[in-house]
Amino acid sequence: MFKTSEQIHQYYLEKTKQLSNDSYKILKTDIDNEVYNSPNIANNIKGDVFLLEYNINLVRHSNIKKNLINGDIRYLPYKNNTFDLIIDLSTIDHVPETIQVINEYNRVLKKNGTILIFVWCGNTKNEKEWNPSNQYYINLDEFINCANTYFTTLELNAVYAGEPRWPVPKNHYLYEFIGVKK
Numbered sequence: 337m338f339k340t341s342e343q344i345h346q347y348y349l350e351k352t353k354q355l356s357n358d359s360y361k362i363l364k365t366d367i368d369n370e371v372y373n374s375p376n377i378a379n380n381i382k383g384d385v386f387l388l389e390y391n392i393n394l395v396r397h398s399n400i401k402k403n404l405i406n407g408d409i410r411y412l413p414y415k416n417n418t419f420d421l422i423i424d425l426s427t428i429d430h431v432p433e434t435i436q437v438i439n440e441y442n443r444v445l446k447k448n449g450t451i452l453i454f455v456w457c458g459n460t461k462n463e464k465e466w467n468p469s470n471q472y473y474i475n476l477d478e479f480i481n482c483a484n485t486y487f488t489t490l491e492l493n494a495v496y497a498g499e500p501r502w503p504v505p506k507n508h509y510l511y512e513f514i515g516v517k518k
Protein backbone atom coordinates (compact mmCIF):
# COMPACT_ATOMS: atom_id res chain seq x y z
CA MET A 337 0.00 0.00 0.00
CA PHE A 338 1.47 3.36 -1.01
CA LYS A 339 1.90 5.95 1.72
CA THR A 340 2.17 9.24 -0.15
CA SER A 341 0.59 10.92 -3.15
CA GLU A 342 4.07 11.17 -4.72
CA GLN A 343 4.36 7.38 -4.60
CA ILE A 344 0.96 6.83 -6.11
CA HIS A 345 1.69 9.30 -8.91
CA GLN A 346 4.93 7.50 -9.66
CA TYR A 347 2.98 4.24 -9.74
CA TYR A 348 0.50 5.79 -12.22
CA LEU A 349 3.43 6.40 -14.53
CA GLU A 350 4.84 2.87 -14.15
CA LYS A 351 1.47 1.24 -14.86
CA THR A 352 0.55 3.46 -17.79
CA LYS A 353 4.01 2.90 -19.31
CA GLN A 354 3.60 -0.87 -18.96
CA LEU A 355 0.20 -0.87 -20.66
CA SER A 356 0.95 1.60 -23.47
CA ASN A 357 2.28 0.67 -26.89
CA ASP A 358 3.59 2.61 -29.91
CA SER A 359 0.75 1.41 -32.10
CA TYR A 360 -2.03 2.30 -29.64
CA LYS A 361 -4.63 5.00 -29.74
CA ILE A 362 -5.08 5.95 -26.08
CA LEU A 363 -7.70 7.96 -24.20
CA LYS A 364 -6.58 9.58 -20.96
CA THR A 365 -9.39 11.23 -19.01
CA ASP A 366 -8.54 14.47 -17.18
CA ILE A 367 -5.37 16.56 -17.49
CA ASP A 368 -4.75 17.19 -13.79
CA ASN A 369 -1.61 15.03 -13.94
CA GLU A 370 -0.36 16.82 -17.03
CA VAL A 371 -0.98 20.32 -15.60
CA TYR A 372 -0.21 20.02 -11.88
CA ASN A 373 1.35 16.75 -10.92
CA SER A 374 4.72 15.44 -11.77
CA PRO A 375 5.16 13.09 -13.57
CA ASN A 376 3.34 14.03 -16.73
CA ILE A 377 1.68 10.84 -17.93
CA ALA A 378 0.66 11.85 -21.47
CA ASN A 379 4.18 12.99 -22.37
CA ASN A 380 5.85 9.88 -21.04
CA ILE A 381 3.86 6.98 -22.45
CA LYS A 382 3.98 5.39 -25.88
CA GLY A 383 1.18 5.69 -28.42
CA ASP A 384 -1.14 8.38 -29.73
CA VAL A 385 -2.64 9.95 -26.60
CA PHE A 386 -6.00 11.77 -26.67
CA LEU A 387 -6.81 13.90 -23.63
CA LEU A 388 -10.22 14.92 -22.32
CA GLU A 389 -10.89 17.40 -19.50
CA TYR A 390 -14.15 18.76 -18.07
CA ASN A 391 -12.74 21.91 -16.48
CA ILE A 392 -12.63 24.56 -19.21
CA ASN A 393 -10.20 26.74 -17.22
CA LEU A 394 -7.73 23.90 -16.94
CA VAL A 395 -8.02 23.32 -20.69
CA ARG A 396 -7.51 27.03 -21.47
CA HIS A 397 -4.53 27.42 -19.16
CA SER A 398 -2.75 24.25 -20.11
CA ASN A 399 -0.07 24.41 -22.78
CA ILE A 400 -1.13 21.09 -24.26
CA LYS A 401 -1.39 21.66 -27.99
CA LYS A 402 -2.39 18.28 -29.38
CA ASN A 403 -5.47 16.04 -29.07
CA LEU A 404 -7.03 17.85 -26.09
CA ILE A 405 -10.80 18.21 -25.87
CA ASN A 406 -12.93 19.98 -23.30
CA GLY A 407 -15.46 17.23 -22.59
CA ASP A 408 -17.23 15.00 -20.14
CA ILE A 409 -16.58 11.31 -19.45
CA ARG A 410 -20.36 10.84 -19.27
CA TYR A 411 -20.76 11.87 -22.92
CA LEU A 412 -17.54 10.98 -24.70
CA PRO A 413 -17.10 12.86 -27.98
CA TYR A 414 -15.49 9.92 -29.80
CA LYS A 415 -16.79 7.26 -32.19
CA ASN A 416 -17.44 3.66 -31.15
CA ASN A 417 -14.42 1.30 -31.05
CA THR A 418 -11.81 4.08 -31.24
CA PHE A 419 -9.26 3.31 -28.52
CA ASP A 420 -6.89 0.44 -27.68
CA LEU A 421 -6.35 1.68 -24.12
CA ILE A 422 -8.35 3.90 -21.76
CA ILE A 423 -6.62 5.46 -18.75
CA ASP A 424 -8.78 6.91 -15.98
CA LEU A 425 -6.70 8.03 -13.01
CA SER A 426 -9.44 8.86 -10.52
CA THR A 427 -11.75 10.77 -12.85
CA ILE A 428 -14.72 8.41 -12.66
CA ASP A 429 -15.09 9.04 -8.93
CA HIS A 430 -15.80 12.72 -9.60
CA VAL A 431 -19.24 12.02 -11.04
CA PRO A 432 -22.16 10.06 -9.59
CA GLU A 433 -23.05 8.35 -12.88
CA THR A 434 -20.67 5.37 -12.67
CA ILE A 435 -22.76 3.13 -14.92
CA GLN A 436 -23.07 5.80 -17.60
CA VAL A 437 -19.31 6.34 -17.63
CA ILE A 438 -18.55 2.60 -17.83
CA ASN A 439 -21.03 2.34 -20.74
CA GLU A 440 -19.19 5.15 -22.50
CA TYR A 441 -15.77 3.59 -21.89
CA ASN A 442 -17.06 0.31 -23.32
CA ARG A 443 -18.49 2.08 -26.34
CA VAL A 444 -15.27 3.85 -27.35
CA LEU A 445 -12.91 0.98 -26.47
CA LYS A 446 -12.03 -1.52 -29.21
CA LYS A 447 -12.75 -5.22 -28.68
CA ASN A 448 -9.96 -6.76 -26.55
CA GLY A 449 -8.90 -3.22 -25.64
CA THR A 450 -7.54 -2.56 -22.16
CA ILE A 451 -8.90 -0.26 -19.48
CA LEU A 452 -7.00 1.05 -16.46
CA ILE A 453 -9.06 2.75 -13.77
CA PHE A 454 -7.90 4.09 -10.43
CA VAL A 455 -10.97 4.71 -8.31
CA TRP A 456 -11.81 5.49 -4.68
CA CYS A 457 -14.03 2.67 -3.44
CA GLY A 458 -15.28 1.47 -0.09
CA ASN A 459 -17.86 -0.48 1.79
CA THR A 460 -20.13 2.49 2.26
CA LYS A 461 -23.82 1.61 2.45
CA ASN A 462 -24.91 4.65 0.50
CA GLU A 463 -24.04 4.27 -3.11
CA LYS A 464 -21.75 7.28 -2.90
CA GLU A 465 -20.92 9.85 -0.28
CA TRP A 466 -19.51 13.31 -0.69
CA ASN A 467 -16.33 14.10 1.15
CA PRO A 468 -14.62 17.45 1.64
CA SER A 469 -12.38 16.83 -1.35
CA ASN A 470 -15.27 16.95 -3.75
CA GLN A 471 -14.91 13.26 -4.48
CA TYR A 472 -17.32 10.36 -4.46
CA TYR A 473 -16.63 7.04 -2.83
CA ILE A 474 -18.09 4.27 -4.91
CA ASN A 475 -19.27 1.03 -3.37
CA LEU A 476 -16.61 -1.53 -4.35
CA ASP A 477 -19.03 -4.38 -5.13
CA GLU A 478 -21.17 -2.10 -7.26
CA PHE A 479 -18.14 -0.84 -9.13
CA ILE A 480 -16.88 -4.37 -9.88
CA ASN A 481 -20.32 -5.59 -10.97
CA CYS A 482 -20.66 -2.60 -13.23
CA ALA A 483 -17.16 -2.91 -14.73
CA ASN A 484 -17.56 -6.68 -15.23
CA THR A 485 -20.61 -6.11 -17.44
CA TYR A 486 -18.14 -5.31 -20.21
CA PHE A 487 -14.62 -5.94 -18.93
CA THR A 488 -12.93 -9.08 -17.64
CA THR A 489 -10.91 -8.22 -14.54
CA LEU A 490 -7.17 -8.73 -14.96
CA GLU A 491 -6.13 -6.94 -11.76
CA LEU A 492 -7.89 -5.47 -8.77
CA ASN A 493 -5.77 -4.11 -5.94
CA ALA A 494 -6.21 -1.61 -3.13
CA VAL A 495 -3.16 0.61 -3.56
CA TYR A 496 -3.53 3.74 -1.42
CA ALA A 497 -5.40 4.76 1.71
CA GLY A 498 -4.78 8.51 1.63
CA GLU A 499 -2.73 10.61 4.00
CA PRO A 500 -3.38 12.40 7.30
CA ARG A 501 -3.67 15.75 5.49
CA TRP A 502 -6.39 14.20 3.32
CA PRO A 503 -8.32 11.83 5.59
CA VAL A 504 -10.16 8.98 3.94
CA PRO A 505 -12.93 7.01 5.71
CA LYS A 506 -11.97 3.68 7.26
CA ASN A 507 -12.08 0.77 4.79
CA HIS A 508 -11.96 3.08 1.81
CA TYR A 509 -9.06 2.85 -0.60
CA LEU A 510 -7.88 3.89 -3.99
CA TYR A 511 -8.28 0.75 -6.09
CA GLU A 512 -6.48 -0.14 -9.27
CA PHE A 513 -8.68 -1.93 -11.80
CA ILE A 514 -7.30 -3.35 -15.03
CA GLY A 515 -9.75 -4.96 -17.39
CA VAL A 516 -9.98 -6.20 -20.94
CA LYS A 517 -13.04 -5.64 -23.10
CA LYS A 518 -15.04 -8.87 -23.53
Ligand SMILES: C[S@@+](CC[C@H](N)C(=O)[O-])C[C@H]1O[C@@H](n2cnc3c(N)ncnc32)[C@H](O)[C@@H]1O
Pocket residue numbers: 365366367368369373388389390391394407408409410425426427430431
Ligand atom coordinates in the same frame (compact mmCIF):
# COMPACT_ATOMS: atom_id res chain seq x y z
C1 LIG B 1 -8.75 15.17 -8.61
S1 LIG B 1 -8.53 15.14 -10.30
C2 LIG B 1 -7.81 13.53 -10.57
C3 LIG B 1 -6.44 13.85 -10.71
C4 LIG B 1 -5.40 13.00 -11.29
N1 LIG B 1 -5.83 12.18 -12.40
C5 LIG B 1 -4.82 12.23 -10.15
O1 LIG B 1 -5.23 11.10 -9.92
O2 LIG B 1 -4.00 12.80 -9.47
C6 LIG B 1 -10.06 15.02 -11.10
C7 LIG B 1 -9.98 15.59 -12.50
O3 LIG B 1 -11.14 15.11 -13.20
C8 LIG B 1 -11.72 16.19 -13.91
N2 LIG B 1 -13.13 15.88 -14.07
C9 LIG B 1 -14.11 16.01 -13.16
N3 LIG B 1 -15.29 15.63 -13.70
C10 LIG B 1 -15.03 15.24 -14.98
C11 LIG B 1 -15.83 14.76 -16.05
N4 LIG B 1 -17.14 14.60 -15.90
N5 LIG B 1 -15.25 14.45 -17.23
C12 LIG B 1 -13.91 14.61 -17.39
N6 LIG B 1 -13.08 15.08 -16.41
C13 LIG B 1 -13.64 15.39 -15.22
C14 LIG B 1 -11.44 17.40 -13.01
O4 LIG B 1 -11.60 18.60 -13.71
C15 LIG B 1 -10.00 17.11 -12.57
O5 LIG B 1 -9.09 17.55 -13.53
